[in-house]
Amino acid sequence: MVPEKQSNQYKQRESLPIPTYAEAINSRPSSSQSFLGPSEVSHDAERQGLLGGRQSQQDGYQVPTVESARSSLDFLPSSEGTSPRDSTEELRHEILQMDVLEPGEDGDSRANLLRGTRLSKHITTLTQSLSSINLPFRQWLPSRDYIMDKIPSVLMDLRPNWIMAGRFFALVLVLFLAYLLFLSDIFTTGRRQGGGIMYYPDSIRTFIRDHINETYIREHSRYITSFPHIAGTKGSFVLAEYVQDLFIESQLDEVGLEQFDVYLNYPKEGGRRVAIVEPPELAWEAKIEEELAYADKREQTLVFHGHSRSGTVRGPLIYANYGSREDFKRLEDQGISLKGAIAIVRYYGTQGDRALKIKAAELAGAVGCIVYSDPGEDGFEKGDPYPHGRYMPSDGVQRGAVSLMSWVVGDVLSSGFASLPGEPNRDSKDGNPGLNNIPSIPLAWRDAQKLLQALKGHGKEVDENWIGGVPGVNQWWTGDSTSPIVELSNEQDEVERTPIYNVLGRITGLEQPEKSIIVGNHRDAWCFGAADPGSGTAVLLEVVRIFGELRKRGWRPLRSIEFASWDGEEYNLIGSTEHVEARMDDIRRNGFAYLNVDVAVTGNEFQASASPVLQTALLRTLQHVTDPFSNKTLRHIWAEKGSTLSGLGAGSDYVAFQDMAGTSSLDMTFTGNPYPYHSCYDNFDWMDKFGDPGFQYHKTMAQIWALLIIELADRELLTFDFEVYAKAVKGYVNDLDAYARDNGATREGLDMTNLHHAADEFLSNAIQFHEWDKAWEDAIGRGGFESNVMAIKRISHNTRKANFETNLLDIDGGLPGREQFKHVLFAPQAWSGYDEAFIPGVRDAIDGRNLSLAQDQVEKVAGILSYASRKLNH
Numbered sequence: 001m002v003p004e005k006q007s008n009q010y011k012q013r014e015s016l017p018i019p020t021y022a023e024a025i026n027s028r029p030s031s032s033q034s035f036l037g038p039s040e041v042s043h044d045a046e047r048q049g050l051l052g053g054r055q056s057q058q059d060g061y062q063v064p065t066v067e068s069a070r071s072s073l074d075f076l077p078s079s080e081g082t083s084p085r086d087s088t089e090e091l092r093h094e095i096l097q098m099d100v101l102e103p104g105e106d107g108d109s110r111a112n113l114l115r116g117t118r119l120s121k122h123i124t125t126l127t128q129s130l131s132s133i134n135l136p137f138r139q140w141l142p143s144r145d146y147i148m149d150k151i152p153s154v155l156m157d158l159r160p161n162w163i164m165a166g167r168f169f170a171l172v173l174v175l176f177l178a179y180l181l182f183l184s185d186i187f188t189t190g191r192r193q194g195g196g197i198m199y200y201p202d203s204i205r206t207f208i209r210d211h212i213n214e215t216y217i218r219e220h221s222r223y224i225t226s227f228p229h230i231a232g233t234k235g236s237f238v239l240a241e242y243v244q245d246l247f248i249e250s251q252l253d254e255v256g257l258e259q260f261d262v263y264l265n266y267p268k269e270g271g272r273r274v275a276i277v278e279p280p281e282l283a284w285e286a287k288i289e290e291e292l293a294y295a296d297k298r299e300q301t302l303v304f305h306g307h308s309r310s311g312t313v314r315g316p317l318i319y320a321n322y323g324s325r326e327d328f329k330r331l332e333d334q335g336i337s338l339k340g341a342i343a344i345v346r347y348y349g350t351q352g353d354r355a356l357k358i359k360a361a362e363l364a365g366a367v368g369c370i371v372y373s374d375p376g377e378d379g380f381e382k383g384d385p386y387p388h389g390r391y392m393p394s395d396g397v398q399r400g401a402v403s404l405m406s407w408v409v410g411d412v413l414s415s416g417f418a419s420l421p422g423e424p425n426r427d428s429k430d431g432n433p434g435l436n437n438i439p440s441i442p443l444a445w446r447d448a449q450k451l452l453q454a455l456k457g458h459g460k461e462v463d464e465n466w467i468g469g470v471p472g473v474n475q476w477w478t479g480d481s482t483s484p485i486v487e488l489s490n491e492q493d494e495v496e497r498t499p500i501y502n503v504l505g506r507i508t509g510l511e512q513p514e515k516s517i518i519v520g521n522h523r524d525a526w527c528f529g530a531a532d533p534g535s536g537t538a539v540l541l542e543v544v545r546i547f548g549e550l551r552k553r554g555w556r557p558l559r560s561i562e563f564a565s566w567d568g569e570e571y572n573l574i575g576s577t578e579h580v581e582a583r584m585d586d587i588r589r590n591g592f593a594y595l596n597v598d599v600a601v602t603g604n605e606f607q608a609s610a611s612p613v614l615q616t617a618l619l620r621t622l623q624h625v626t627d628p629f630s631n632k633t634l635r636h637i638w639a640e641k642g643s644t645l646s647g648l649g650a651g652s653d654y655v656a657f658q659d660m661a662g663t664s665s666l667d668m669t670f671t672g673n674p675y676p677y678h679s680c681y682d683n684f685d686w687m688d689k690f691g692d693p694g695f696q697y698h699k700t701m702a703q704i705w706a707l708l709i710i711e712l713a714d715r716e717l718l719t720f721d722f723e724v725y726a727k728a729v730k731g732y733v734n735d736l737d738a739y740a741r742d743n744g745a746t747r748e749g750l751d752m753t754n755l756h757h758a759a760d761e762f763l764s765n766a767i768q769f770h771e772w773d774k775a776w777e778d779a780i781g782r783g784g785f786e787s788n789v790m791a792i793k794r795i796s797h798n799t800r801k802a803n804f805e806t807n808l809l810d811i812d813g814g815l816p817g818r819e820q821f822k823h824v825l826f827a828p829q830a831w832s833g834y835d836e837a838f839i840p841g842v843r844d845a846i847d848g849r850n851l852s853l854a855q856d857q858v859e860k861v862a863g864i865l866s867y868a869s870r871k872l873n874h
Helices: 004-014 021-026 086-097 109-115 144-157 162-183 201-211 214-224 234-249 325-333 354-363 445-453 534-552 574-582 584-590 612-622 634-641 654-660 684-691 693-713 722-742 753-781 788-806 840-847 851-871
Strands: 254-278 311-319 342-346 368-372 440-443 485-507 512-522 559-566 591-596 605-610 665-671
Touching (some): 201 534, 214 234, 214 534, 214 684, 234 485, 234 534, 234 559, 254 311, 254 440, 254 445, 254 574, 311 368, 325 354, 342 354, 342 445, 368 445, 368 485, 440 485, 512 534, 512 693, 559 574, 574 584, 574 654, 584 591, 591 654, 605 612, 605 634, 612 634, 612 665, 612 722, 612 788, 654 665, 684 693, 722 753, 722 788, 722 840, 722 851, 788 851, 840 851
Parallel strands (some): 311 342, 342 368, 591 665
Antiparallel strands (some): 254 485, 485 559
């Protein structure tokens, strides 16, 4: 049951406009639309001037835009009292004025740390009132009020003996100066205070665990899934307003919307067709659309591929298994030509990226491609289909984008620069490396069944590895030029400048306000999106509420926290990528980490993918979270199952942060068996009955996410582990060596020696670097006092940690042919799409049989890795 106060809030939510189907899908907001009406605008200063570029008008707020990449979306200062930025101004001045000995300058980090010489010329200005600070021995020291009250009366009593009075005054003065010394940098404890309250990590963790509310999350999920919200439509815009309002209610310091104008497409009513047209006796046409998924028969989105090519084509039908390059090569080896044909392939398998399936078909000569959902992968062969179970029903269709996100990410018409409103530069759709050049369409197995049956007797009968799970197909054949002729029509409404909106919110840090932990989830969905991405969105809103509660109690983190609800993720990760491109220099300089949750929950098995530098922070966090049913900590379950941290591919909004900006990133989920992915059956009813009844794993994910934010934003010493990273890199290099041997590259002269040396050097430098961490923990981390000099050194040390991944960028180059991707260790491999890949530049060159390029890439990666690891200690 929702508590009374929150229940009222959700009654208000129910009055929010729920767009009709026509509005949600076909009506797209223009950049002249206003966000908040006059009646909705709070008189509180916190809701005024929310974002640079957002102007207060007599008739309400106007839609904000990103004014330029140079502005880097600078938030305006908080209005509540003294800005937290002011509280560190003197410390900033000291950093500039003091000749601080950097850790490791003379090779003795521990000695340098413990030296901590105080400069007498610089006395720290007190930034908090004496009454608000808890000090050692304070209870035995006189208060300021006591001193000011007592001194006059004592002096009056001792008028006859001025010498005694003078001695007494001197004594009081000495005591008062001693009191000040306790407030100075010599006795600084490193703990932050707000409103007179001392905040310790354990109390913060307890507050978070105890106050996450699964009922609130469930109610968010119910609203989020009540209407379709494809990117660029009214549905997504209404949901953006919902998220923005909740950010504001949580009293984040700054809240606003960020607009980009990007290329999107939408299906035309009656413009899609799949039909057997020859021979006449086999004439048949696919239904294409799903049945209505909700019992109340609410309308839903049409079936299509995002960013698919418009057009109508005809050709003989040919089955190509999973649509990998190897599958098409096998057909060629069997003498089956794809030239002029319509390929039909199934989802998943040896080529997990639907866009690369279509690209492989195009390169093989096909003029169109059908991708169908096979019950052997996600349907009744796995278990009961929806509505009786969790799996895809016979009419369920997996929508999705077919832009080539492992080649060009973000808006495909603005590769390498942000699609700001009014941006005059645009790339062409024709010949665009981010788009396929043949039309495609997804189908349910209900429709694919007829097509597969029609192939009987044409081409070659397939072996068992090519046999799918579609019932009623007694014999599986490849088809060939004699196959029945299929017409594929895919007419799309293409909009080259559709506005999309990211919702941004920020809590400003105390110690390093310019440095940020960025937290993100995308908001747009192909239909109702209870799991993808609604589970993540509902969890994000609860995490924001919790941090709002902490803020109301006076707490602030050391580093700033930025919350983001991305738009346009399903179309090639557009919202997050354009945001990063607009703020590239700022994020490279100040982004400490990016924490992503896309699909928060589809099961009960916790999985995470990340830069290895974040592994220790994650495992520390999992130690404090308990599985809701086994009563074991997630850290214990992780070890029990032998789980490992996976690498990052190209599957979600971390790509631009990790691969382009060099911001250490993490993505996590509770996963399970297959579900109606990108179908309208991924709705609230499915989640409530099968995905996460009771929303307990949503609650658990909220706990993990919030605690991980605290771990990275509010721990004095940043939890980045370079020994773990270095050991992982040695594994990457060994795996690459094996890959080169297996593909004959080593035999043909590829030399990996320098890359091995660079990996060894990294491990040595990492061990030396972390000596400072150990020294700080021994001297200060276990209850000791941290002087301002020590704090400055610690801040410098933390910044070195955060800069490491940025130093791994090939900023002036990038991956050959895919220059958007700058990280030399992490990027999607050209033909692996969603899959993780390490040192992809070398792998791509080996795949292309270009050994000269492969050797150049080996030397480049070795040089950049050596440079980055040396920078840790210099």
